[in-house]
Structures are given as structure tokens and as C-alpha cells.
Amino acid sequence: MAFRRRAKSHPLFSQEFLIHNHADIGFCLVLSVLIALMFEVTAKTAFLFILPQYNVSVPTADGELIQYHYGLKDVVTILFYFFIAIILHAVVQEYILDKINRRLHLSKIKHSKFNESGQMVAFHLTSVIWCLYVVVTEGYISNPRSLWENYPHVYLPFQVKFFYLCQLAYWLHALPELYFQKVRKEEIPRQLRCITLYLVHIAGAYLFNLTRLGLILLLLQYLAELFLHVSRLIYFTDESNEKVFNYWAVVFVVTKLFTLTLYILVIGFGLPRVENQALDSEKGNLFSFLFNNILFRMSVLLLVCLFQASVMWRFIHFQLRRWRVYWNEQSSRKRATGTNRQTRPFRRDWGYYENGVVKVENGISPRTRKVKFP
Structure with missing residues (x-):
């Protein structure tokens, strides 16, 4: 630094x-x-x-309210917070993660995964707290109908727009960090796919004026990712703590069910009730007009359901493979323990033991010998 x-x-x-x-x-x-x-x-x-640009004064019952919409000048703001994200990434890496790594003495592969999970924990924890604060103060949780009422949501509060700009800046900064952190070639395709998906979903929610729904979905996604990376950090410190992944599995399934339910509720049932179904360039709903088209809306909903189904299938396949390996290890340990505990006394077919002395059937001992039991 x-x-x-x-x-x-x-x-x-x-x-x-x-x-x-x-x-x-x-x-x-x-x-x-x-x-x-x-x-x-x-x-x-x-x-x-x-500062975010494109502020407008929206008249309300209590007076005027300053709100924002998006434009090309947002690229400049994203660029500034792009460099701030790089600085914060380096601070977390040098002053927290590197000091922990020196004490753990991890291998190269585990060292790389530990750094990745450490950065993700710092980011997801901050984003969950920030996102939860925004959705609570804006009333999106207490009033679920606000997710689709008065759509398109062209004008945004300051904290909503600033949150989206910072999210885009962070995931854009993750692209050059693959080069700066010297990520292994085997890991680059997976991380590129993850970064691209986040950028597409966040930018799509921002441009299509689905920012309210996007906030709730990001909160659910980041919560599941937070549990995953915390479990990985605990596992890297002590490999016997495999059961922590069970808590992540429960949170993952619950968040995915809520995500799919929200998609169906908002896109399938909420948006068709919007009164403004016409294209109006003056109100800024050029992109939002697409969601008012039933064919486009159903196509998006179908793609979302297929994507969530593929994610759940990979998750179930991973859990089945993990449990199979776990039970095989447990059964092999039980067999090894049972073999070590078996006692094998020295015995002949022609005699028996009495007080540790071998005797034949007629009571005469051919020789006196003590038998040592293991």
C-alpha cells in the first residue's frame, strides 16, 4: 500500500x-x-x-424531493470508485489476509482460495449490511407491492443510485485484479464467468429500471455467498470443520427459493398490472417498455427459471458427491477401527485356555506357556 x-x-x-x-x-x-x-x-x-449525476426535483405532497436517473456521466463516477475499490482490495489483502496467511502456512492452492474467500467475505459483509439498510429505509421489505407499483422506476433515491454505481465499480475492478493477483489459469474461466454474471444482472436491473427488485435479489445472493466464503475460511483454518458447509447449504436453498418466488411474483404477476404499458420516451421508459411486452416478459421469466434450475442442479450434484465421499470415509474409518480392536488369542484346535495356560482336552498340558493378548 x-x-x-x-x-x-x-x-x-x-x-x-x-x-x-x-x-x-x-x-x-x-x-x-x-x-x-x-x-x-x-x-x-x-x-x-x-457525486452521482442527473439529479432532478420531483414534486411530492410534502414539497420537492431530489432524485436521480442514469446517463453516460455515470461512467465517470464508476471509474472513480473503480480505483477506490482497487485501493480497498489492496488494504484488505496486505493488512489482514497476508498476516493471517503467515500464521496458517497454507499451500499455494489453499493460499489462493483463502485470499479469494477473504476478499469476498469483506465485500459481501459490507454489501449485505449496506443493502439491508437501503431496503429497510426505503420501505421495500415492509411494502412488497412497491417492487412493481408505479413501474418504471425511472427516478432513484440517492442511496439506491450510489449503491448500484459502487457495485458496478467493484465488479469491474475484479477484472484487472485477476492479473494483479496472478490468479492461476485454471481459476480464471470460473472467476470470469462469475464476474460477468454479476455485471450483467446488476447493469440489467439498473438500465431496465428494476432497481427495487435488484436490491432484494442482491441481498439474498450476497447473504448466501457470505455463508459460503465464511465456511471456506473456517475450513481452511481447520479441515475437520466440514459441517459448517451444512449451514451454507441450508441458507443457499432458502435464498434460491425466495429468489425464484420474487421473480415469479414481480415479473409474472406484478408488472402485468402496471397501467402504463405504452412506449413513452419523455418519461425515460425506453428499456422499461420491453418489460411491458408480455412476450419479452415471459421469455425473461423462462430464462430466469432455467438458470435457477441449472444452479440448483449443480448444487444438488455437488452435495450428493460431497456426502458420498463423506460416508465412504466414515465407513472406511469404522472398518479400520473395528480391525484394530479385534483380539486374536493364540489358540490351537487341539486344546483350550485355562488361566492363560494351554491344555488339551484330557486336561494334560503338553507344555506350560503364558499367552500374551494384544
């Missing part, structure tokens, strides 16, 4: 220099934007990077 001592210097503009100093470069760019706020000439430009 910035202003720390380095054990080895690398040539300027080399790949190693960029990898080891990417957080410092991002810190300098963020600092330059913050310094620009101090001068009147550059303050207006700096505010484009820091």
Missing part, C-alpha cells in the same frame, strides 16, 4: 512494477481528484467523479 517499504524495486513501466504498485497508482489518481475539489476552476469537474 502507499508509503510502505518495499523489499525489492522493479524497473519502471515493467509488468512487475505495475503489479506491485497498482494500488499506489490508483491512490495517486484518487488523491488528484480530491485535490481538484480545493480549486474553483477544477471543482465542477471533480464533482463529476465523486
Whole structure:
């Protein structure tokens, strides 16, 4: 991180220099934007990077309310928080995860997975708390009908728009982090697929004005992911703690059922009741018009159901394989324990034991010998 001592210097503009100093470069760019706020000439430009744009005054019964909608200037704001995400990623890695890794002495593969889960725990925990605060204060949980009433939801509160911009910035920053963290080639396709799915879903909810539904779905998804990565961290510290994955399995199934129910409730039953079914460019519902079309809406719902079914199938297949391995290990341990506990006394067909002395059937002992039992 910035202003720390380095054990080895690398040539300027080399790949190693960029990898080891990417957080410092991002810190300098963020600092330059913050310094620009101090001068009147550059303050207006700096505010484009820091604050969400496209604010409008919406008349309400109590007066006027400042709300926001999306536009091309959001790219500039996302870029600023993109560099902030890189800085925070480096802080968590160096000052928390690296110190823990030095004590655990993990292998290379486990070291990489531990870092991945550690970063995900920090991000998912922050996102769950933040997202829960937003949906509670905006009343989306107490009033589920607000998820589809007055659709399209073109105007957003400040905290909703800022949350979506930060989410997009974080998942975009995860792409260059694959290079900065030197992720193994075998892991890159899986992580790229995960990042792409998050970006498509978050950007889709933001552009199609489904931000309220997207907040609830992100809360459920991040909650399940939080339990998964916490279980992985506990398992890496002590491999005997395999039962922690059972708690994640329960949370995963429950969240997926809630996710599928919300999709059917909002897209299948809620949106068809919206009165505004016409295309109106002045109100900003160019993308929302597609969801007012029954063919498009049913196609989206079908794709969502198929995707959730494939996720559940992979989860069930993984759990069955995991339980099969677990029971095979348990049965092999029982067989090994039973074999060690068996006593094998020294005995001949022509005699028997009496007080540790071998005797024949007529009571005469051919020789006196003590038998040692194992």
C-alpha cells in the first residue's frame, strides 16, 4: 500500500512494477481528484467523479424531493470508485489476509482460495449490511407491492443510485485484479464467468429500471455467498470443520427459493398490472417498455427459471458427491477401527485356555506357556 517499504524495486513501466504498485497508482489518481475539489476552476469537474449525476426535483405532497436517473456521466463516477475499490482490495489483502496467511502456512492452492474467500467475505459483509439498510429505509421489505407499483422506476433515491454505481465499480475492478493477483489459469474461466454474471444482472436491473427488485435479489445472493466464503475460511483454518458447509447449504436453498418466488411474483404477476404499458420516451421508459411486452416478459421469466434450475442442479450434484465421499470415509474409518480392536488369542484346535495356560482336552498340558493378548 502507499508509503510502505518495499523489499525489492522493479524497473519502471515493467509488468512487475505495475503489479506491485497498482494500488499506489490508483491512490495517486484518487488523491488528484480530491485535490481538484480545493480549486474553483477544477471543482465542477471533480464533482463529476465523486457525486452521482442527473439529479432532478420531483414534486411530492410534502414539497420537492431530489432524485436521480442514469446517463453516460455515470461512467465517470464508476471509474472513480473503480480505483477506490482497487485501493480497498489492496488494504484488505496486505493488512489482514497476508498476516493471517503467515500464521496458517497454507499451500499455494489453499493460499489462493483463502485470499479469494477473504476478499469476498469483506465485500459481501459490507454489501449485505449496506443493502439491508437501503431496503429497510426505503420501505421495500415492509411494502412488497412497491417492487412493481408505479413501474418504471425511472427516478432513484440517492442511496439506491450510489449503491448500484459502487457495485458496478467493484465488479469491474475484479477484472484487472485477476492479473494483479496472478490468479492461476485454471481459476480464471470460473472467476470470469462469475464476474460477468454479476455485471450483467446488476447493469440489467439498473438500465431496465428494476432497481427495487435488484436490491432484494442482491441481498439474498450476497447473504448466501457470505455463508459460503465464511465456511471456506473456517475450513481452511481447520479441515475437520466440514459441517459448517451444512449451514451454507441450508441458507443457499432458502435464498434460491425466495429468489425464484420474487421473480415469479414481480415479473409474472406484478408488472402485468402496471397501467402504463405504452412506449413513452419523455418519461425515460425506453428499456422499461420491453418489460411491458408480455412476450419479452415471459421469455425473461423462462430464462430466469432455467438458470435457477441449472444452479440448483449443480448444487444438488455437488452435495450428493460431497456426502458420498463423506460416508465412504466414515465407513472406511469404522472398518479400520473395528480391525484394530479385534483380539486374536493364540489358540490351537487341539486344546483350550485355562488361566492363560494351554491344555488339551484330557486336561494334560503338553507344555506350560503364558499367552500374551494384544
